[in-house]
Amino acid sequence: MKTINFITGNKNKLAEVQAILGDTIEVQNRAIDVPEIQGSIEEIAKEKCRKAAETVQGPALTEDTALEFNALKGLPGPYIKWFLEALGHDGLNKLLDPYEDKSIVAVCTFAFSSGPGSNGPSQGPGDIRYNPAYPIGPSHPLPFLNQRTKD
Secondary structure, three states, X not given: OEEXXXXXXXXXXXXXXXXXXXXXXXXXXXXXXXXXXXXOHHHHHHHHHHHHHHHHOOOEEEEEEEEEEHHHOOOEEOOHXXXXXXXXXXXXXXXXXXXXXXXXXXXXXXXXXXXXXXXXXXXXXOOOOOHHHOEEOOOEEHHHOOHHHHO
């Protein structure tokens, strides 16, 4: 059975992931603090997962939840944790007091990395435009692999 490291300190998130994956993959919980960058939901998820995979030196799964208040054009979004710490639940609710629209969208974003890798200089022929940029494993750029291996 394959094993992944689920990076969270939230026991409820861990239970959800274990329930979803069932017996297909062993989930090891790693409660490590991974610094989060500022950016879009996608940028934050990618960077957090990359850093988590580096830290555990192996496969990593991360999850981030963003809350987008429609009246506030998507705020606080991926920064909900910081808004909640600063304002509390009541403060968040008060942000919406002046608005008729009290709707909120929850966006859950999962990111997975098979482990840390490396990006070297582009190598090989560019018969498919992006091939030289993507290494496979630690040292094999796509242009140097036969078609069967690529597929």
